[in-house]
Amino acid sequence: MTAHRPIAATHEATFPDSARTTFAAAYPDQPVALSHNLVGHSLLSLDALAMLAERMPASSVEYNLGKLPLGVRPEDTPSNGLTLGETIRTIETNGSWAVLKNVERDPAYAALLDAALADLEPIVAARTGPMLHREAFIFLTSPGSVTPFHMDPEHNILLQIMGSKVMTIFPARDEALVPAQKSEEFHGGGHRNLVWQDGFKALGAPYPLHPGDAVHVPVKAPHFVENGPAVSVSLSVTWRSERSVAEGELHSFNALLRRRKLPVGTVSDRPEKQSVRRLVYRVMRKLGA
Incomplete structure (x- = not known):
């Protein structure tokens, strides 16, 4: 694991004071709604993201049809039949979902990630130690798309940039949702998608997200995402800790x-x-x- 890159002494705050106070009360174990100041950022427009995607290695991009069951198996996820550039430029009408992984490998997006995490670093360091293995992901989704029930291994904050969605988050460390053997398989390289049962829904808390909203997702807290009636762009900023x-x-x-x-x-x-x-x-x- 590597520590963070040096950060400039001054920057425009990504998270306002109120969001940092709210985050401090919840981190690391509780999901919580936050706010941010990145709406309209030039690096997060569809044109900028299409250009970024086309210069990224194929291994850093995942995209497919977006209208999926909550419990779809990874091997059953259908392709949308388009190139990546076509997917992003026509995402309003093509019914797709795409994620650009590790965008911090691009210097401009690395600076965006560093500035966002600089706002939170003192809070995180006091609770779980240094921020390790810092990464950023960008999600682009067509109207009505669904990201199936899954979990992630990182501390995560999702920032809504464009459009709307609802993320439903479930308690971490609940073995009714994530059996111990599933966690063991996951940490051995198994897929992030989880088995869905209709009875689970009552255990989750919905977090509506509009531009300027954000949500903190604890490590391995199961969740699924339902996109609203317009194209959605979201930025996920993540880190690991000694705890994770x-x-x-x-x-x-x-x-x-x-x-x-x-x-x-x-x-x-x-x-x-x-x-x-x-x-x-x-x-x-x-x-x-």
Whole structure:
């Protein structure tokens, strides 16, 4: 994991004071609605994003049809039959969903990410230590598109830039939603999509997002997204922490133990404190276990 790049001493705040106060009260364990100041930013227009997408490596772009069931299997996700450039330039009418991954590899977007996270860094450092492995993702979605029920391994804030959507967020660490073996598979490289059951919906909290709105999504909090009646552009700024790294290590350790039919351990809500189990896992991994 790498620490952050140096940040200029002054910048226009991405998150206003009120949003930073709200974030501080919720981080790291609770989802919470926030606000931001990036609406209308020149780097986040459709034209700028189409140009960015066309110069990105194919491995950094994912796109497909957007009107999907909440519980669609990864292998059943249909292609939209268009090139990436066509997808973005005609996204208002083509019924698609696209994500541009790791846009921080482009210097201009790296500066955008750094400025956003600089506003939050003192809060994060006090709770979960340094921001590690900082990344940015941009989501473009056609009207009515759905991002299926899934989870992500990072601390995440989604900023709505254009259009509207509703993100429904579920409690993290609820094994009724994410069984322990699914977490183990996920940290071993398994897909982020989760099995959906209709009874789950009552457990989630909807967060409506319009331009200028944002939402904090805790590590591995399951969620799905339903797009509104217009094209949506959203920016996701993410980071890892010792806590998120520790959780991944402990689930990977449990997967190793389970394969050998040995008793698995509990992953606490403060996994960074489970130092003995983490040390044993690292030793076993180094020995090729």
